[in-house]
Amino acid sequence: TKGAAAGALPDNIVASKTLTVCSAVNLPPMEFFSANQKPEGVDIDLANELAGRLHLTTKIINIPFAGLIPALLAHNCDVIMSQLFIKPPRLKVIDEIPYMYSQEGFIIKAGKPKLKGPEDLSGKKAASVTGTTATDLMKAANEKLAAAGKPPITIVLFPENTPALQQVQFGQVEAYGVAYETALYYAALAPSQFQVGGDPYFKILTGIGVSKDTPGLRDALTEQLAAMRKDGTYAKIFTKWHIAADMLPE
């Protein structure tokens, strides 16, 4: 069956023996640069495993989050592995293979009171990265707040994770709306600076982005993912990064 799946791969992938992965490599623990500038994280491990099973090697291309789908559409890469949530507008332009759940949360400064949900940020400033779901969730919260006659959240957009995080660090914003996994990571990395801003308030299926032009690749990846889940490699990776809660159910 492996041979059949590999046979359906696009010619250029077969020829180059390389799976090119677009990722916004700035969002630990999903994907980030290690001290010696090597990309690592959940998505990276998964990508390596999947590619290996297809007799390919991975190549990571680092692109700001808002540029990921355009890059895939432009065939600058074969897949997106960058904690890309599965959302209807995205499915209109690309295919997504579900591979995990993601949760949304906040990073806040260490020592500050925790939030119950985004509505607690009413009248305050919160950072988020352009093009991420956190932005949309806060916008939705603003609509609720408006209906309740409360002042909205001031959303400050950043092109990248780092400057957004720094806003929390320097107290320029109250909170940074980001993946719950990332919040956990930073709270563990620098507990004197950051803490997780409360329980996750949103959970969504997350997928590997594939171009609609390459159904063969999509099917091959889907097949290998299923195999990984069966033989336990999948669980191993999630456990390694302390986010077993995000695994797809059996």
Added chain:
Amino acid sequence: MKPPRISDERLIELTGIEKWFGKTKVLDGVDFHVRKGEVVVLIGPSGSGKTTLLRCINHLETVEAGQVKVRDELIGYRMRRGRLVADYERNIAYQRREVGMVFQRFNLFPHMTVLENITIAPLKLRDVPRQKAEEDAMELLRKVGLPDKAHAYPAQLSGGQQQRVAIARALAMQPAALLFDEPTSALDPEMVGEVLAVMRDLAGTGMTMVIVTHEMGFARQVADRVVVMANGQVIEEGEPDRIFSDPQHPKTRALLSAVLH
């Protein structure tokens, strides 16, 4: 036989001036004075230091040794803790108002009309009301024969006209003395006469003047005293008739024979 309009008061007094440009000594122990009402003409070969001496009087050049006094006041220096130190630019600027200067190349302000050129200093430095300043300026323009050019710009004037405006501009600050550095040498020959005429009139009114010039005929006419420089030193001085008819120093003789022929 000093004319009676010259008082004994020494308006300008330079003693022991030394001035270096890099490694060349340009003024070499110059003593020089001008009495009130006197017209002094400075002559000397090119490079002898005439321009430099003139510029020392209103501190456009600093000196390495010696003193410059105007009305008995030290120019460019003040006492601090018993020692002479360079004065503030503001104070030097204040002192310069005593002495007007007319340059070889006129140096009118090209972005201002003739009237503005003349009134800017009284308006901004002496707080004269505008109307009074303009009336005074028109009076000066009549003196130099240019009342109809009040609203012209410098570039619209001939060289001779520009130099006359420059004289009017210097006079507008009502200085105690006027310094002229070869005021006609950048002019076309037709225009020299009109500027010299204005200077002659000025001398007649008892204005104190120091004039560097190569116009020996004019020098002889207006000078109360002629000072001859060579190699940064004053080599001879005296009444013009004496200097021109009976020069003592060989360099003076050489200079005059070169210029007069």
Added chain:
Amino acid sequence: MKPPRISDERLIELTGIEKWFGKTKVLDGVDFHVRKGEVVVLIGPSGSGKTTLLRCINHLETVEAGQVKVRDELIGYRMRRGRLVADYERNIAYQRREVGMVFQRFNLFPHMTVLENITIAPLKLRDVPRQKAEEDAMELLRKVGLPDKAHAYPAQLSGGQQQRVAIARALAMQPAALLFDEPTSALDPEMVGEVLAVMRDLAGTGMTMVIVTHEMGFARQVADRVVVMANGQVIEEGEPDRIFSDPQHPKTRALLSAVLH
């Protein structure tokens, strides 16, 4: 009384040339020819079109009407579908090699030595081997009296020397004719003589030359024919003795009386 060295072949022939600069007609139906071996001197008041005519000969100016032919070949135009159209720059460049030009302001290439100035064109355009080109250049430098300046740069030469190098440079392409536009008028008077001497020698060797000049004595000596222009037209032409001693056209008379006195 045409000297025997002049053949009857018309090397350069301009017919009915009209040239406009914007709204002014600078050449107004000029017919002009030069025979092989002839020295023609062009004279005329300033602005009469002498320079423009000369520049038309090697197509440094385009013309609005008329034809320029060198050795019976049309310069600057070619036939396409039975009509004359502007020729390619490459072809025009090729045609220009027939006619050398010496400019008033020499226009030597400042970044090249004298030798390089002279050899660049033969080397690059006629594919002469370097050694041959340099030997020829040295020969030309001897002709113009500058063999020791071969490795000097133009800026190190006097005006007269530069102009002689410019002549050698033009000769190095072995043109059929040489055009001179006031070759001595940018020179200090002491240097005019040396350039005229070189031109006189050249005329003696039977070189075809067209010379615009104000040096009437020289013109009278070397010219086989003098052509007089005024207001963009040829108003008179003939042997130099006749033109200078008995000018027919009133404008020629006015010109000569102004120049000769």
Added chain:
Amino acid sequence: MHFDWGYFWSQLLTPSGAFLHGLFLTVLMAVAAQLLGSIFGLGVALCKMAPNRVLRAVAGGYIWIIRGTPLLVQIVFIYTGLAAANILRFNDIALPGGVIFPGSVQAGILALALNEAAYMAEIYRSGILSVDRGQFEAAKALGMPPAMMFRYIIMPQALRIILLPIGNQFNIMLKNTTLVSVIGVSEMLLVTETINSATFRTFELYAMLALYFLLLTSLWHLFMSWAEQRLARSSDRLAAPRKTLAGGKEAAA
């Protein structure tokens, strides 16, 4: 992927409110930074020419550092680095009327202005140095103190010379505002990227963005050409002698 002309035209001709706000921020930051930079740059230029050698060294060092490092680094340094070092933190300012002046915009304007000052200083300096020395001497000989000399005599003449380079600087400034997107100022580029991350009409959106910048810079270019022509005309008056002059006429000229 085909070029969606309909989308392109609709975005170009009826840009969204967010985009217009980005346009507004771009122009606001450029104008504010240019003004501040021009003022501060004049100070730097005067220090660079001051008799005091300490002042000269400080101004020289400032120019050296600013011109020797990338603007993008300066922007990040000022907004993030200074806050990280607890030196300066940009807090939002609530303006009367409920308008908020965000800290990132303040930082962006400051960084652009500090950068601009170094370039403006060199422009002023060359302008001032190109004024004839005789003008300085004439002003001094009249007894003008330095400040007055600069104000009335030197600067008016220097400004004529440097109008063109200043115009070029503003053109550069307009484009440099895009760099402020990295600290989260929603100027035109960041807004475009945000819109793109929802619509994925990348090519169309960037083409539109480029056209808007082209419009801004070209309008500015037209304005500068006009200003230069006016100046040339008024300089004619300063350079070309007139044949006949009557007081009244001249006053009107």
Added chain:
Amino acid sequence: MHFDWGYFWSQLLTPSGAFLHGLFLTVLMAVAAQLLGSIFGLGVALCKMAPNRVLRAVAGGYIWIIRGTPLLVQIVFIYTGLAAANILRFNDIALPGGVIFPGSVQAGILALALNEAAYMAEIYRSGILSVDRGQFEAAKALGMPPAMMFRYIIMPQALRIILLPIGNQFNIMLKNTTLVSVIGVSEMLLVTETINSATFRTFELYAMLALYFLLLTSLWHLFMSWAEQRLARSSDRLAAPRKTLAGGKEAAA
């Protein structure tokens, strides 16, 4: 937060391998883009001065668009926009020796070079126009076709004039490489940011980054001063007449 001098010095004096690689990429991109831009810019300049009016219009339009839009937009447009529109896609190229030449670096170099070309074109043009008209005429009169005239007569003289502006352009180019970080090229700025996101020593890291850029630009400045002096010395030869000349001596000069 105090300034951690130990960290600062260790990063400055013993930068990590990743940072050095960023430094290498910065210099590589700057040099490559400057070379390409200089060549392409010459072509644009010649077109802008060509007799053919279509060529002139195309070159003029190119310069207008490039100079009228921000470099940052051009970079994103070329990398993302062109690929999105299926016009041009930058794939990694494997060089012999196993070195990979990433697509984003290719796009960055191309964008920088295309941008540079517009500025270089104007520099060439002003250099060429400042060569005396007589030089053109003398070359034409000798029968040189246009290409040869430019090659041997005009360009050597124009290059002397434009050496200084070209030097300035490369200084700008060095700094402009930071903008390529937005398409994910790990040049010095992006490397610094990723190091920062793990260590949070923001101020120290940016100070170090600024110093490295200052070093690069200052080294370049020194080199240019030296080159200029050499040129001035060789121009002396072209300008100042010597009193005595002997063939042999001159040949050695």
